[in-house]
Amino acid sequence: MRTVVAGITLVVLAVALLYAAVSIPFGNPAMSDMDDYFITNGQEQTGANNIVTSIVFDYRGFDTLGEACVLFTAVFGVSVLFRLRKKEEDYEYE
Amino acid sequence: MSDSMSKIIRTTADVMFMFIVVFGFYIVLHGHLTPGGGFQGGAVIATGFILLIVAHKLDDFLGWFKKKAFQNFEMSGLVLFIGTALAAIPLGYLFFRNFLCGTGGLFGQVVPYGINPGFLNTAGTIPIMNIAVGIEVLGGLSIIILYMTSGISNHEEGE
Numbered sequence: 001m002r003t004v005v006a007g008i009t010l011v012v013l014a015v016a017l018l019y020a021a022v023s024i025p026f027g028n029p030a031m032s033d034m035d036d037y038f039i040t041n042g043q044e045q046t047g048a049n050n051i052v053t054s055i056v057f058d059y060r061g062f063d064t065l066g067e068a069c070v071l072f073t074a075v076f077g078v079s080v081l082f083r084l085r086k087k088e089e090d091y092e093y094e
Numbered sequence: 095m096s097d098s099m100s101k102i103i104r105t106t107a108d109v110m111f112m113f114i115v116v117f118g119f120y121i122v123l124h125g126h127l128t129p130g131g132g133f134q135g136g137a138v139i140a141t142g143f144i145l146l147i148v149a150h151k152l153d154d155f156l157g158w159f160k161k162k163a164f165q166n167f168e169m170s171g172l173v174l175f176i177g178t179a180l181a182a183i184p185l186g187y188l189f190f191r192n193f194l195c196g197t198g199g200l201f202g203q204v205v206p207y208g209i210n211p212g213f214l215n216t217a218g219t220i221p222i223m224n225i226a227v228g229i230e231v232l233g234g235l236s237i238i239i240l241y242m243t244s245g246i247s248n249h250e251e252g253e
Contacts, residue, residue: 047195047205048126048217056131057220057227061179061190064223067133068230072172075234082241 098151107149114142122228126217132224136231143236147243164237171230178222194218 029035038051038059046054056064098104121128122135147155182191194201195218203215214221 043205044207045195046192046217046220047203048220049205049210049212050126050128050131052129053126053131053220053224054217057125057223058190058192058218061223064227065176065179065190068172068175068227071231071234072168075168075237078238078241082245 098154099149104149107145111142111146114145115139118142118228118232122224123214123221124212125224125228126220127212127214132227133231135224136228137235139228139232140235140239143232144239147239152243161237161240164233164240167229167233168237169233171226171228171233174226175223175230178219178226182219192218192220194222 038055042051042054042059043049046058048054048058118135118137118139118141120135121130121138122132125131125135143159146158179190182193183189185193187193197218201215201218201221203213205213205216
C-alpha cells in the first residue's frame, strides 16, 4: 500500500515538475540588456576570457565577498559545534 | 573512523591525492580562462585532503597536516581577498576596481580581444582573487570535515 502511494506521488510530482519545466520558454529572456552588455564588453573591460569569472569576481565582487563570509561563518559554526570537550569539563551556567 | 583502511586503498589514495591537488590548483589558476574558478578548484583540493582523512587514521593525518594550517589557509585567503579589493582605494579607484587589468605588469598583459587561445598573465585582480578564494575554500571545507571526523572518533572512543 505504501509502495503504491509512494509510486503515485512520485509520478504525479514528476509529471507536474516536467510540465512546469517544459512550459517555460527557454532562451528568450524578457530583459537581455545586462547580458548583452557583459558579453560585448566583458573581455575588453576585465581581460578575462571567462565571462562568468569576470562577473563573479569583478562586476559582482560584493556577492563573492558575501559568499566568502558565509563560508567563513559556516566554518566558525562547525568549529564551535564540534568542539572537543574534556571528560570532566562541565559547562557552568550562571 | 579511528581505523585505517586496507593497504590498497591507502596506496591508491596517496597516489590520487597528488593528482587531485594538482588538478585543483590548475582549476584555480586558470579560473579566468577556462570553466571553474576559486570555489570549484578549492573544493577539488579539499576533496583530496578528505580522501586522505577517509583512507588513513585521523592521527596519522593530523601528524602530516595540522588543524592550525587549515585555519591559517582559511584566514589568509579571506584577508587576501578583502585586501585585494581594498588595495584599489589608495590607488584612487573604487572598492573592487580591477586596477591591474591592462597595465602590463602582474596579470596585466593586454589581450587580443575576441577569440584567443587564452593567456595566463591577464585579467588583472581576477586571478589573485581566484587564488585567495581557492585557498579559503580549501581550508574551510577541509577544516569542516576534520572537525566532524574528530567528533566521530572522540565519540567512538568515549563509548
